[in-house]
Amino acid sequence: MKYVPKPDLDNPNVSKSHPLIDLAFLLGGVTALALIALFAFQKFGERLVVLLPAEKEAAWLKNLSVEKEFFKVSSHWRTERELNELLNDLIKKTQFVSPYNFNVKIVCDETPNAFAIPGGKIMVTSGLLERLKTKNGLVFTLSHELGHFKGRHHLKKIIRSVGMSFFTSLAGFESQSQALTLVSGLLNLSFDREQELAADLLAIELSKKYFGGLNGASELFEVLSKEESLSSSIPSWFLTHPHSEERIKVIRENSNENQNEIEKYQAPGNKSLCL
Amino acid sequence: MNGLVEWGSVLVLLAVGFVFGGRSERRHYKSIQNRETKLLALPLKSETKLQVSEIEDVLLVTGSVAIASDYLKTFIANLKNIFGGRLSSFESLMDRARREATLRLKDQAAKWGADEVIGFRLETSTIRQNGIEILAVGTAVKFKKLST
Amino acid sequence: MILTTIDQVPGRQIQEHYGLVSGSTVRSKNVFRDFFAGLKDIVGGELKGYTELLEETRSEALERLVTQAESKGANAVINIRFATSDVAPGAAEVFVYGTAVRVI
Structure with missing residues (x-):
């Protein structure tokens, strides 16, 4: 048989869709999926979490004491005792009811920070204590962790x-x-920021009850924002905490007319806290 | 801060994959179309029966190529795995590899002086998750030249 | 040794056959080829190192097939087929088989 060569005019084996459009649709679908899954687990999970009474959780975690494994805890017992006395005073005066065994410990770290460990332990860094000059700022920090x-x-x-x-x-x-993972990472950050704002709101409530007003409460954010020079240029979607300016705004919005006194505070320096 | 770095690196890789991958693909297609036109004269058949009985010589010819897919294609493929459907990003990859392997086989046959290639077969295998290798095999034949 | 992928040797007649013969090789690449393949994963394109590797592996497998056919007294192998697989990360196996025959 004779061979009659015929060139291919079109290529039916390759679809004409543009890869970037494909990608956009797929990312949209994945975002929707992640949103649905996260909201479902968060909302449903919140209901579940409430079923476990805080009393049970507190009882189980009462003796949890692993912070020494992860952090350099300061042995400056005098300051530690002062902080714990302040915390107990705060809890009593504001009638804060909670079943946990609250305890404050100092972590040796130059970076100003404070965090809460399941079970009731509140950790405050020596860097933060060094920079806080008012009792109002300190009380706000403790209340935030509460x-x-x-x-x-x-x-x-x-x-x-x-x-x-x-x-x-x-x-x-x-x-x-x-x-x-990438998409849900971003969404998780927004949940984290929500939690930070919720903790801020309680801190506002307790500070008002303790001092009568919010004067000096924003000192914590002023201290933090000095350290934040780099991250202030990053849009908030990538951060675990809302921007300090935003949090200061929330305090201002919730302030009453009371010009309460700002009580001074002085912690021993970093060097004596952490030999 | 972590989120920014992660997202940033993915976007950079995607952009690199899109730009350079796309460019290399277009260049490859141009070269393929060129060579196909040149080698169009050499018939390629998958049948195993010969029409001509006057054969001078026979040779096994092969052509193979291994091609990797770029970051963008792989990313899209992974996402498609969630929703299913036609994976168009890989279609062009397979098409190019197949045509390239076929051209290399034809090239080898043409250099040998073949008149026809019959018994043509294609085989695919994967390399390292997102690359493929295509092997084209055929039998090149030289017809007996009728001397006048 | 004549090799074809079809069921005959064009222009010749099959006298007798000796059954299936085969050849296989497994070869692995060196680290450098793998490294460049890793880079190519981002920009795409031909993996020349792998193409070479597979060509070499294929020729070796074919040689082994030819040796086996010769030992049986064949002078051609028909209906040759290849099977390639990625047996381990960084290694490729090529298996080739066909029917060994004697043609006149």
């Missing part, structure tokens, strides 16, 4: 991440979930 305990934030965070891993592995995404 806010995390009241809001059961530790448990809620756990439910969120467990739920997300459960969803990812159940649906069989595993290694394909690189995009899912």
